[in-house]
Amino acid sequence: VLNTDDPLVAGLGRLTRARVLSFGEAGGDVRAEEVRLLPQRGSTFRLRTPAGAAEVTLRVPGRHSVSNALAAAAVGAALGMAPEAIAGGLGDAVSLPMRLEVVRVGPVTLLSDVYNSSPQSVSVALAALDEIAGSPRIAVLGDMKELGSGAPEAHRRVGREAAGRRIDLLVAFGPLAADLAAAAREAGGPRVVHSTDLDEVVALLRRELVPGAVALIKGSRAMAMERITAALSDAAPAPIPGPGGGA
Numbered sequence: 303v304l305n306t307d308d309p310l311v312a313g314l315g316r317l318t319r320a321r322v323l324s325f326g327e328a329g330g331d332v333r334a335e336e337v338r339l340l341p342q343r344g345s346t347f348r349l350r351t352p353a354g355a356a357e358v359t360l361r362v363p364g365r366h367s368v369s370n371a372l373a374a375a376a377v378g379a380a381l382g383m384a385p386e387a388i389a390g391g392l393g394d395a396v397s398l399p400m401r402l403e404v405v406r407v408g409p410v411t412l413l414s415d416v417y418n419s420s421p422q423s424v425s426v427a428l429a430a431l432d433e434i435a436g437s438p439r440i441a442v443l444g445d446m447k448e449l450g451s452g453a454p455e456a457h458r459r460v461g462r463e464a465a466g467r468r469i470d471l472l473v474a475f476g477p478l479a480a481d482l483a484a485a486a487r488e489a490g491g492p493r494v495v496h497s498t499d500l501d502e503v504v505a506l507l508r509r510e511l512v513p514g515a516v517a518l519i520k521g522s523r524a525m526a527m528e529r530i531t532a533a534l535s536d537a538a539p540a541p542i543p544g545p546g547g548g549a
Contacts (some may be wrong), residue, residue, distance in 0.1 A: 303376045306330040307369065323352075325376035327369060332369050332376040334358075340473035341435040342403050349375055349389055357386035362397045362414065363404060371395075387396035400528055403432055407535045411436055415478050415520045416527040419446045420497065421456050428467050436516030438470035442503065444521020445476030453478055458485035464489025471510055475503050476525055505532045 306312045306326035315322040324330035327337070334347040335355075344360045344367055360367055373390050378388040397403045400417040411434060415427045424443060431441060435449055449456045461482035464472050474483035474496040483496035483535070497503050511517060511534065521527040 303373070303380055305369070310503060322332065323376055327372070330372075330376075332372055332379050334372055336367065337365075337368055339365060339433045341403065341433075343434065349385055349387050349390070351375065352356045353379065354385045356389035356447055356467055358389045358392050358396070360392060362395060363402055364426060365436060366426050367427070372446045404425065404434075405509075406532060407533060410511045410534075411516040411519045412534065413516065414528070414531045415518065416444075416525075416531065419444065419520055419522040419525075420449075421446065421460055424460050424520055425463060427468075428464060431518040433518065434516050436514055438512070438515050439468055439469075439515040440471045440507070440510060440515065441467070441469050442473040442504065442507070442517060442519045442521075442527070443479060443482060444474075444477060444525040444527050445478040447478075447522040447524045454481045455483035461485030461491075462489045465489035471495070473506065474495070474504060475500075475521065475527070475530075476535040500529060504530055507534060512547055 303323050303325065304311050304315050306324045307328055314480040323332065325332040332351050335350055337345060338392065339345045343363045346357065346359050347368060349356050349358045358371065360371055373391065375388045400414055403414045405412040405414050413431055413434060428441065431439065443460065443464065446456060457478055458481045465486040469492045472486050472492050472494045474480065474494065477498055480496055481483050483494050486494045495506060519527055519530050531535050
């Protein structure tokens with residue numbers, strides 16, 4: 303089962319004598335047609351497989367979730383599942399805790415992606431925030447750990463990207479995030495606040511999260527930013543998945 307949206311992966315089909323089933327948004331044996339992103343969460347599309355087509359409604363946010371769904375659908379198709387059965391399974395899927403998890407707190411929407419963080423995953427999370435309706439739009443980005451000597455530039459790169467997104471307020475949390483905040487300011491982005499104090503960040507968000515607001519909360523595992531989500535929702539932090547819970 304190969305992803306045709308990735309040229310390197312697609313090329314593996316020429317190197318195997320096994321049967322190949324391809325998937326991808328740009329084309330493939332299993333593909334998505336008429337993709338429509340929903341204003342609050344998820345997406346809809348027509349799933350096309352060699353056995354036919356079925357309508358899919360995903361309940362997980364982010365355009366990247368469509369590609370993930372196609373990978374799962376391709377496995378189902380390879381196992382002989384009917385398109386309708388595959389669509390039903392995809393429709394039942396929900397985000398894992400702390401992984402682009404949509405949390406409703408009254409009239410406010412939180413996008414909690416606090417299990418871990420890297421430049422690539424921040425980019426995906428910011429794109430998902432773009433797709434969720436709400437105003438004002440806030441991004442709370444914490445330190446990205448384990449980046450070695452490249453950490454300062456990685457944080458600056460994320461800051462520059464955040465400055466170009468549809469964000470009204472960028473909150474940079476943690477000592478490493480100072481570079482992120484500085485780069486966002488230099489790029490002429492939104493209002494930027496930097497803090498290393500968790501209580502200060504929570505107090506700021508409680509003031510800024512008016513009805514209709516949407517906020518992304520994202521940071522490395524060491525930052526334990528589920529504490530922010532918990533404080534805003536007055537709930538206990540979600541349990542941390544063990545080794546079997548995925549990365």
